[in-house]
Structure formats: structure tokens, C-alpha cells
Amino acid sequence: MNPRSVRPDVAALVAGVRERRARQLAQAISLVEGRQPQRRELIAALYDATGRARLVGITGPPGSGKSTLVDRLAGELRKTGDTVGILAIDPTSPFSGGAILGDRIRMQSHYTDNGVFIRSMATRGTMGGLAAASHDAIDILDAAGFDWILVETVGVGQDEVDIVRSVDTVVVVTVPGLGDEIQAIKAGLMEIADVFVINKADREGADRSQRDIESMISMAEPPSQKPKWTPPITQTVASRGDGIEEVLEEIRKHRQWLRETGEIRKRRGIHLRLRVENLLEERIVLAAAEVGGLDAVIERGLTERADPYLLAEHLFAEIIAGGHSGEGTSIRGIDHVGIAVDSIDRAKRFYEALGLEVGATEEVVAEGVRVAMIPLGSTRIELLEATREDSPIAKFLEKRGQGMHHLCFSTDDIRGDVETLRGAGVDLLGEQPTRGAEGCWVQFVHPRSAGGVLVELSEPAQEEEN
Ligand SMILES: Nc1nc2c(ncn2[C@@H]2O[C@H](COP(=O)(O)OP(=O)(O)O)[C@@H](O)[C@H]2O)c(=O)[nH]1
Ligand SMILES: [Mg+2]
Structure with a gap:
């Protein structure tokens, strides 16, 4: 661990989070983002207060207007008095920091409003623990009592898909014209979309995009799947605030459907499974480091050209057998x-x-x-x-x-x-x-x-x- 990092007082964080105080919320999320050991205690202490928020994922290619849309959705939700937690997960290159600053500036219309909390999480430096960190961050916002949690991600990479899978409703954002957005959707986002948004409908080709997506939906339709939800398609001009109410309406309808069909429980089961698998992975990698075998095994792999399966197998056996050697008992x-x-x-x-x-x-x-x-x-x-x-x-x-x-x-x-x-x-x-x-x-x-x-x-x- 970083010796300079201050040991956070978990009890104080828990109290602050439950009172929805921005400072403690930010600290708590930093703690899980840094994968600090106290995260476990933190989540355990907050977990009983989770499960109430409505979780919505907003995903799609960079520049499609996700942040703008999230900003507008938050504004719309605030009109009814609902509180909104926003998590922007962005793989922007570490050199620019542009998206994070951009998000801050773009979303700052809500900054003085304590019914909205906005947090960016960087994908860098989380060492593959991004999904785990994001799930924890969602729990923190949930425990803070936000009525809605909006999670913005760029839909690329397994980690990202894992994150959007951990929400109740997935909104896939695309833009007209380029054609390659359809490719992006096909590459993994199709099966997870609950609501399609064609943003930048002020541009030419929105109707064509709509037809493309419609035909894609009808082709992808699994005939035997029950209960069935056909993802609606909404056109928006997020920068002007056009179509936002309609998107929200579709999100609400989807939520209603989840509850009526009991699908919500099934989804949350999938989320929980993903999360446990994720932590298990994290735990195993950590255990490999603890038994001190990883470096040795890699060295062996390089010199003897042993195959990776064998190396992983070897390490796994070592973890099972030697797990109690240096690190206490069972x-x-x-x-x-x-x-x-x-x-x-x-x-x-x-x-x-x-x-x-x-x-x-x-x-x-x-x-x-x-x-x-x-x-x-x-x-x-x-x-x-x-x-x-x-x-x-x-x-x-x-x-x-x-x-x-x-x-x-x-x-x-x-x-x-x-x-x-x-x-x-x-x-x-x-x-x-x-x-x-x-x-x-x-x-x-x-x-x-x-x-x-x-x-x-x-x-x-x-x-x-x-
Ligand atoms: N013309 C047009 N521009 C938009 C619209 N929505 C967002 N934008 C602009 O598109 C750019 C990227 O938006 P942003 O929300 O950062 O996209 P993100 O990368 O998906 O989060 C910004 O300059 C927005 O102002 C829209 O509906 N029409
Ligand atoms: Mg963005």
C-alpha cells in the first residue's frame, strides 16, 4: 500500500455517505476506486441500505452525446424532486483528462444542487478492477439514497460491458450518419440494449439510423425468449433538450416491465453473480501475489517456455496448498x-x-x-x-x-x-x-x-x- 495514503476512517465515511454528504461520498468512491483494503468494510457497512435506487446505464461511442444526455436526464428528474447520482466512467487517455474536465464543465449546471452528485471514475490505474470499483461506487450512491443512479460508459471492452450489465435499464446511444455506430452496437451492445437513443437527430440520417436499428432488432429477436421486451427507439437532440422526456418515459416503462415480469430479480441475480465472479478473480490474483509465486512462475514461463495454462494451473495449486503458509490459518x-x-x-x-x-x-x-x-x-x-x-x-x-x-x-x-x-x-x-x-x-x-x-x-x- 502507499505509505503516504491516510487510513480513512470508515465509520465516518459510512455516516457521511448515509447522510448524502458530497465530501464523504467523494472520499468513499476514491477508496473503492483505489481498491483500498477498507473498501470491504465500507461496502459491508453500507450494503443494507442498497437496492433501492433505479439504476440506468447510458452507453455508446465517444462523442455521441452521452454526457449531454445524462445531464438533461438529471435535469428532467430533478423537476419532480427526485435525486440523482451520476457516475461517469471514461477511458479517456490519461494525457488529456479532457473528458473528465469536460464532463465537469458540461454537467456543472447541477453543481450547486445537492440533489445531484457527479463523479467521474478514470479507467486508468484501476488495473482491471474497474468493474469491481464501479459496482462498489454504485452501492455507495445507492446507500446514499439517490433515487436514480445514471452510469455513463463508453461501450467498449469487457469491463465496460460488465459495468453496464450491472444496471436495471441500459440505454444505448448512437448518432446518425456515420454507419460505423451500427457496427459498434453490433459489437456487443445489441443484446444489452433496453432503450435505443438516436441522439443528434438534428443531423441528417436519423430516420435511416432508426430503420437500421429497427431491422437489427427484428433480426436479432430470439423467438422463444419469454418474457419479451422490444427495445424502443427514441430520437433526441440532447444539446437542445429535445426528446428527453420521451427517453425518460421509455426508461420508466422498462422499469415497470422489469417489475411486472419479475425480470428485475433475475437481472439483479446476474449482476450479483458477475460481481462475485469479479471479486473472486481479484481475490485469486491477490492470493497469487501473496504466495509470492507470480514472479517466479512468469520467470519460469519465460525460461522454460511453459504454456500459460500450465503456469496458471501451477499457481492455482500453489494458492490452494500454500494459502495458509504465510498468511494465517483458516x-x-x-x-x-x-x-x-x-x-x-x-x-x-x-x-x-x-x-x-x-x-x-x-x-x-x-x-x-x-x-x-x-x-x-x-x-x-x-x-x-x-x-x-x-x-x-x-x-x-x-x-x-x-x-x-x-x-x-x-x-x-x-x-x-x-x-x-x-x-x-x-x-x-x-x-x-x-x-x-x-x-x-x-x-x-x-x-x-x-x-x-x-x-x-x-x-x-x-x-x-x-
Ligand atoms: N448537434 C448536436 N450536438 C450534440 C448533441 N448532443 C450533444 N452534442 C455535442 O456533441 C459533443 C459530444 O457530446 P458529449 O455529451 O460529450 O458526448 P459523450 O462523449 O458521448 O459523452 C458535444 O460537443 C455536445 O455539445 C445533439 O443532439 N446535437
Ligand atoms: Mg461523456
Whole structure:
């Protein structure tokens, strides 16, 4: 990480975003744009407030008038009092910065209006994380309570298509005359268009473009697809504000259709899937860097001319196997807290008074112990009572009296954890995990290594291991 970057105070950002304060909104979006680690905490804290905004993507070739259209749409929406968040995602070359400045200037008619928030996100420097960053930015605007979120992108590249796919309604903007805009639409935008806009209808050829698109739609029509939506085509002169109401009307109709057909849920499922896949990818690339294997593998690829499939395979195996070597264990949480008591019957009165349900008592003869489990939230309390004088629990009670006996962590990979802990010089009781209750694999850590508490690691039994 950049040592100079200040650690943002996530809680303050969350509070500011929820109050729709421009400063915190901008900071929060910068945080996700920079793929900073706190983004996860930020999104987790905001996520419950998302899902309410109407998400509209505006996409099409550069210069087709997307920003102008977005600006006009925002103005139209403001008339009814609706609030609008705008995200302009632009792959403009890093040397000019022209689009970003241009967008600012062009959209500045709303700048003094706090019902509108405008943010440009640069495609450069996000290292392929653009889609992930954009999804997060949409969440931030959504959590801020904007009624509408307009996302402007140039419809080129997979990242961009992924971004427009994450909205409810996709508006594809084209211009008359050139002919190559049709090519651009054919190259990927066709299937994702919900509303077509022929902007710059003040130019010659708008009607021809309309016919071209109409025939394209009818040719592309999948006969069996249900429910069906035929994308309407609207002509606009965005620079003059002509046709804006009609575009908005079509967007509203499409939204209505999404809701009536239940298509909205399906779409949001697709978005979520895309997003999870995206993060998974990001996570894997990060993990590859963590196991430190990427450079070595590339070196090997160059010297041995090993094929990329093999290299990726190799790295993937390394991530799976070595994922626990340097970067901690697979501990998932506290499985239970074990408490040694003189009598389960006496002790359980307290838990029952708390309103908790005490499970049936079970005897583990080999250990000389009787146990009762008390579920509590995502964890459990285990009451332990000795059944023999020479049992470990009896000895514990004799030496330390009643009290907390052990802390049990659940894990997904007990063998990996044992290796990691041994590597870290932690004292373990026994060489390797053994079978415990319910077929779990268990491993104890000596209290002297764990701050005076006996720690148990437990990996649940696998279904297939009979
Ligand atoms: N003649 C004409 N020019 C327009 C129209 N809409 C936008 N423009 C102009 O087209 C140029 C590009 O617009 P912009 O919104 O930046 O396009 P973007 O790159 O798609 O965002 C600007 O100079 C606009 O003023 C229109 O309907 N007719
Ligand atoms: Mg633009």
C-alpha cells in the first residue's frame, strides 16, 4: 500500500455517505476506486441500505452525446424532486483528462444542487478492477439514497460491458450518419440494449439510423425468449433538450416491465453473480501475489517456455496448498466455549434462567466426561462434568476449580493450520489432529502458547468420509 495514503476512517465515511454528504461520498468512491483494503468494510457497512435506487446505464461511442444526455436526464428528474447520482466512467487517455474536465464543465449546471452528485471514475490505474470499483461506487450512491443512479460508459471492452450489465435499464446511444455506430452496437451492445437513443437527430440520417436499428432488432429477436421486451427507439437532440422526456418515459416503462415480469430479480441475480465472479478473480490474483509465486512462475514461463495454462494451473495449486503458509490459518470463528463445572444440572439452571436451551447430556466414556451443549448465536457453550476421578476434567477441576476450560475454534483446514502453527513455534498437544466428537478432527494447543487458555481447533466431519 502507499505509505503516504491516510487510513480513512470508515465509520465516518459510512455516516457521511448515509447522510448524502458530497465530501464523504467523494472520499468513499476514491477508496473503492483505489481498491483500498477498507473498501470491504465500507461496502459491508453500507450494503443494507442498497437496492433501492433505479439504476440506468447510458452507453455508446465517444462523442455521441452521452454526457449531454445524462445531464438533461438529471435535469428532467430533478423537476419532480427526485435525486440523482451520476457516475461517469471514461477511458479517456490519461494525457488529456479532457473528458473528465469536460464532463465537469458540461454537467456543472447541477453543481450547486445537492440533489445531484457527479463523479467521474478514470479507467486508468484501476488495473482491471474497474468493474469491481464501479459496482462498489454504485452501492455507495445507492446507500446514499439517490433515487436514480445514471452510469455513463463508453461501450467498449469487457469491463465496460460488465459495468453496464450491472444496471436495471441500459440505454444505448448512437448518432446518425456515420454507419460505423451500427457496427459498434453490433459489437456487443445489441443484446444489452433496453432503450435505443438516436441522439443528434438534428443531423441528417436519423430516420435511416432508426430503420437500421429497427431491422437489427427484428433480426436479432430470439423467438422463444419469454418474457419479451422490444427495445424502443427514441430520437433526441440532447444539446437542445429535445426528446428527453420521451427517453425518460421509455426508461420508466422498462422499469415497470422489469417489475411486472419479475425480470428485475433475475437481472439483479446476474449482476450479483458477475460481481462475485469479479471479486473472486481479484481475490485469486491477490492470493497469487501473496504466495509470492507470480514472479517466479512468469520467470519460469519465460525460461522454460511453459504454456500459460500450465503456469496458471501451477499457481492455482500453489494458492490452494500454500494459502495458509504465510498468511494465517483458516479459522472461521468460535465453535464453542468449554466450561468445566462440578455439576451440569446445577450449572444449567443459570443458562435456562437466561432463556437458553440446554441440549441433552452426552457421555464420552473414553474421556471420562459428560457434556451438554447450549447453542448461543453462531456459537455454543459446552458444559463439562467429570465422570471419573482420573479424567482430564476432574484434574482440571481439582487444580483450577470450576471455570472456563477451553476455547474451540472452527476451521476449514485443520492440517494446514497445524502446520502453520507449528511453523510459528506454537506448542501443540499431540503430533497431529485426532478424531473427536461427531467425527470432527480436533487439535489442542497448549495453554502456555495461547495466553493461559487451552485452545481446541475443530474441523467438521466431511459428509463423504464415512
Ligand atoms: N448537434 C448536436 N450536438 C450534440 C448533441 N448532443 C450533444 N452534442 C455535442 O456533441 C459533443 C459530444 O457530446 P458529449 O455529451 O460529450 O458526448 P459523450 O462523449 O458521448 O459523452 C458535444 O460537443 C455536445 O455539445 C445533439 O443532439 N446535437
Ligand atoms: Mg461523456
